[in-house]
Amino acid sequence: MAAKVYTDKDANLRDLKGKTLAVLGFGSQGHAHALNLKESGLKVIVGLYKGSKSRRVAKQKGFEV
Numbered sequence: 001m002a003a004k005v006y007t008d009k010d011a012n013l014r015d016l017k018g019k020t021l022a023v024l025g026f027g028s029q030g031h032a033h034a035l036n037l038k039e040s041g042l043k044v045i046v047g048l049y050k051g052s053k054s055r056r057v058a059k060q061k062g063f064e065v
Helices: 028-039 055-060
Strands: 020-024 043-047
Touching: 020 028, 028 043, 028 055
Parallel strands: 020 043
Antiparallel strands: none
16 A cells, blocks of 8 residues: 655644644754744744753744743
């Protein structure tokens, strides 16, 4: 059985509007997901531990950490 491929047309962000989304981690994946969600007009916060080297970068990109 072939895997279903989803595109932008399959996504409806209406149910997420007005809500805050959390992305845990800000490495290569977390960074990309957080930016995509933010650029889609959603409120995103980034969850990182206090000693994380990524805290400064996430804050510079405009995320609440």
